[in-house]
Amino acid sequence: MRLEKSWRWFGEKDAVKLSDLKQMGVEGVVTALHHIPNGEVWPIDEIQKVKDKIESHGMRWAVVESLPVSEGIKTHNEDYDRLIANYCQSIENLGKCGIDRICYNFMPVLDWVRTDLHYKLESGGEVMLFDFPTFIAFDAFILERPGATEDYPKDLLEKARKLFEQMTDTEKEKLAYNTIIVTQGFINGAVDGSEPDYKGRFLELIGKYQLIDRDQLRKHLAQFLQDIIPTAEKSGVKMCIHPDDPPFPVLGLPRIVSTHEDLEWICNAVDSPNNGLTFCTGSLSVNRDNDLVGIVKTLGDKIHFAHLRNNTFLKDRSFHEQGHLYGDVKMISIVEALLKQQLQRKVSGRKDVRIPFRPDHGIKMLGDYNRNANPGYPMIGRLMGLAELDGIQSAVEYSMNKSPKERTAV
Numbered sequence: 001m002r003l004e005k006s007w008r009w010f011g012e013k014d015a016v017k018l019s020d021l022k023q024m025g026v027e028g029v030v031t032a033l034h035h036i037p038n039g040e041v042w043p044i045d046e047i048q049k050v051k052d053k054i055e056s057h058g059m060r061w062a063v064v065e066s067l068p069v070s071e072g073i074k075t076h077n078e079d080y081d082r083l084i085a086n087y088c089q090s091i092e093n094l095g096k097c098g099i100d101r102i103c104y105n106f107m108p109v110l111d112w113v114r115t116d117l118h119y120k121l122e123s124g125g126e127v128m129l130f131d132f133p134t135f136i137a138f139d140a141f142i143l144e145r146p147g148a149t150e151d152y153p154k155d156l157l158e159k160a161r162k163l164f165e166q167m168t169d170t171e172k173e174k175l176a177y178n179t180i181i182v183t184q185g186f187i188n189g190a191v192d193g194s195e196p197d198y199k200g201r202f203l204e205l206i207g208k209y210q211l212i213d214r215d216q217l218r219k220h221l222a223q224f225l226q227d228i229i230p231t232a233e234k235s236g237v238k239m240c241i242h243p244d245d246p247p248f249p250v251l252g253l254p255r256i257v258s259t260h261e262d263l264e265w266i267c268n269a270v271d272s273p274n275n276g277l278t279f280c281t282g283s284l285s286v287n288r289d290n291d292l293v294g295i296v297k298t299l300g301d302k303i304h305f306a307h308l309r310n311n312t313f314l315k316d317r318s319f320h321e322q323g324h325l326y327g328d329v330k331m332i333s334i335v336e337a338l339l340k341q342q343l344q345r346k347v348s349g350r351k352d353v354r355i356p357f358r359p360d361h362g363i364k365m366l367g368d369y370n371r372n373a374n375p376g377y378p379m380i381g382r383l384m385g386l387a388e389l390d391g392i393q394s395a396v397e398y399s400m401n402k403s404p405k406e407r408t409a410v
């Protein structure tokens with residue numbers, strides 16, 4: 001049995017239409033009610049409308065990505081009780097509509113980070129780059145976050161200073177705007193793009209974490225899980241936390257969903273089948289100590305959703321994204337491990353055997369240059385990824401079904 005082929009769709013505004021997805025062989029749609037502001041309840045009728053539309057095209061709403069966790073929950077501020085009540089209500093409403101998987105993340109202030117959204121590959125295609133010295137230049141010299149210069153090794157800080165000195169004012173502004181607004185806006189980011197002083201607002205939000213270190217943030221996540229998982233259980237919804245991207249602290253903020261140990265901690269914080277993981281290969285692989293196949297082997301029963309993406313690793317913790325089969329991430333072994341996990345589920349009689357996966361990001365190529373898309377979500381690049389990943393599954397499944405004798409016969 002194959003992993004479920006899914007695709008992130010950004011709603012009616014998406015240049016890729018539901019009818020296109022059906023042609024591509026997509027089975028499950030991954031989407032969210034993007035128009036509902038963070039912290040507000042997702043009403044049943046709005047959920048149902050989207051669900052009906054997806055089903056009218058012969059697919060299902062496989063995963064909600066994301067039901068955003070407000071900053072007030074992450075910092076556990078005075079608004080916490082209201083925000084949790086709303087979050088639980090949204091889970092309940094989704095459950096009532098028969099949607100059973102919700103992806104979310106717990107990254108303070110800033111979700112994913114890239115420093116160049118148009119990095120050219122030799123082929124002429126475009127991917128996204130995270131260049132750590134450039135990110136440091138943004139943090140220490142453009143944003144001038146208090147204390148930033150003390151957070152980095154001297155040699156990287158020097159590299160960053162030189163980069164900063166070479167940047168034009170337009171380049172500096174673009175880097176800040178891309179980091180705080182462009183890459184965050186389409187996923188309900190923490191800062192409103194229309195705020196003229198968006199950098200000031202961003203710094204203000206970061207400041208709210210002054211007293212929140214790694215241990216404290218873990219306490220807030222544990223509390224959040226204790227508060228929502230009973231509702232998820234009652235509603236028949238599986239929560240799956242997305243790892244930090246990149247998987248290390250940025251902007252002096254703690255990140256607690258970065259390593260194998262972090263994932264284990266989260267699964268143990270509330271022991272429930274409804275408390276699970278989004279296995280994102282692109283995010284987790286950037287910490288070279290993470291053994292991705294090992295994670296599937298030990299925590300596979302908690303994986304409710306997979307993002308499959310490849311990276312090419314560069315020096316100084318930098319990386320750029322890559323075609324799904326062509327980077328440093330061992331995609332074939334990972335797909336094999338996920339398929340074996342599905343087999344185990346089948347043997348043990350679990351009902352939720354199939355794990356939805358989506359080709360995460362992709363190379364911008366060909367007609368993608370003439371079609372509007374959110375950063376990382378080109379249609380053709382992702383379609384190529386979907387086809388490649390499906391090809392891997394077919395081959396792995398074929399060989400898994402063969403006897404050892406057949407496998408070695410020439």
Ligand code: DNO
Pocket residue numbers: 065066103104105111112187242245376
């Ligand atoms: C960007 C994505 C993130 C991710 C969310 C999940 O393309 O990796 O937006 O979907 O963080 O909550």
